[in-house]
Amino acid sequence: MIYIISKSNKPQYNIALEEYCFKKLLNHEKVFMLWINEPTIVVGKHQNTLEEINAEYVRENHINVVRRISGGGAVYHDHNNLNYTIISNEEKGSQFDFKSFSEPVIETLKELGVEASFTGRNDLVIGGQKICGNAQAYINGRIMHHGCILFDTNLGVLSKALEVPKDLIDSKSVKSVRSAVTNILPHLPRKITVEEFSETILQHMKRKFPDMQEYVFSDEELAEIERVSQDKFSSWEWNYGHSPQFNITLTTRFTAGKIQVFATVKNSVIENIKFYGTFFGNNGDLSPVENALKGVRYTVEDVHSALESINTAEFFAGFSVEELTEAIIR
Structure with missing residues (x-):
């Protein structure tokens, strides 16, 4: 198993880095990655971006908008939000296994004196309030799981940035209820920074996987990641695309x-x-x-x-x- 700690806060770069590890580092059966983004909305692969964000607020507050390669819903990142990625070679059926990939976060929080649990489709909660949403992508026996951990995120900005338009059509099907969210920091017996929390998760993984080694990218690999960051994840075509006009x-x-x-x-x-x-x-x-x-x-x-x-x-x-x-x- 290898691990990567991104030194960049640019969301376009970090998502390109994540995709590179997923699609190119095929000789490594398991990859663990930690990263922090500057203020950003990350939308799911299948979402219509303009219907998922408060576009005016996002523009006025200079919040990045980037589309990831996995499904699921839109999430908000900032400098006090920690993201983790686990990439693994293993066959999965149509039902995604989110719980087992969430164990590093649950176990680390337990070490810090906080009881967290897995609930619903893909959420981690403390006392019934959501602290982490998860998403996954799957290609040819290789799965990428990533979680967005609310450590000390500005929840006011989160709420406004993700204030989406009301649906035009009512549904008689089962309604999905917007989860109440909370940050991890207020629940910690001893207050630490998001960087210290990141290091605590890393040390937990090193104890769990003693052979885990840090991966060092070559100059050629870094150039490729930067190219994809600019050409794909910084492009309007990928992040927004043309809004569909259908009858x-x-x-x-x-x-x-x-x-x-x-x-x-x-x-x-x-x-x-x-x-x-x-x-x-x-x-x-x-x-x-x-x-x-x-x-x-x-x-x-x-x-x-x-x-x-x-x-x-x-x-x-x-x-x-x-x-x-x-x-x-x-």
């Missing part, structure tokens, strides 16, 4: 997450369709699902039949075909 817009919340559907339907046939939301899947390329629905009559029966023809669990973990059908047409 049918539906937003539905289920137990496994939120799905937004934008579809163009002509003569009762689906011409084009796009999915956004907070869902996860082993395959982040949704084009097979979208292509399978093009040319399909816009009826519950035909949409359901088209979805049954493909393995939807590969793209939408935890969703039934019935739920996906309901997300597309009611």
Whole structure:
């Protein structure tokens, strides 16, 4: 196992660094990474950015907006927020295992005198209040798990930056309730800095994995990471993209997450369709699902039949075909 402590606070660089470790350091079965960003909103891969942020507030307060390569919802980072990444070579099914990857944080907090627990789909809580949200990406037997830990984050800024527009369409499905959040620092018997907290987690991992060694990047690797940071994660095309303009817009919340559907339907046939939301899947390329629905009559029966023809669990973990059908047409 190797570990990496990022010295940069630039979110574009740190997410490029994370992607490089995930996709390029394939000879290392396990990778552990700690990083801190300057004020930033990080949106999930499948989210429509403009519908997830308070754009005016973000612009006025010079908050970065960067899209990551994993699913899930938008999170806020600042200098008192700690992010951790665990990359591991292991097969996963359609149901992502968040709990086992959260153990380093739970165990470290226990050492510091704080009881934290795993709850819901992918959250860590103290006394029922959320301290860490988690997300994952999966490629060919390799999984990347990352958590956003609220240590002493400015919760007022967090709330305003993520103040999203109200949904235009009400849902009869199970509602997802916005979690009450808290910082770790007020719960610690002995007050420490976020840097000390980061070091405590690192030392915990070193005791748990005695053979863990720090990875030193070559100049060529650092140049590649910087290039991707600029070309991909600093680009408007990646972080925002073109807002979809379709004649049918539906937003539905289920137990496994939120799905937004934008579809163009002509003569009762689906011409084009796009999915956004907070869902996860082993395959982040949704084009097979979208292509399978093009040319399909816009009826519950035909949409359901088209979805049954493909393995939807590969793209939408935890969703039934019935739920996906309901997300597309009611």
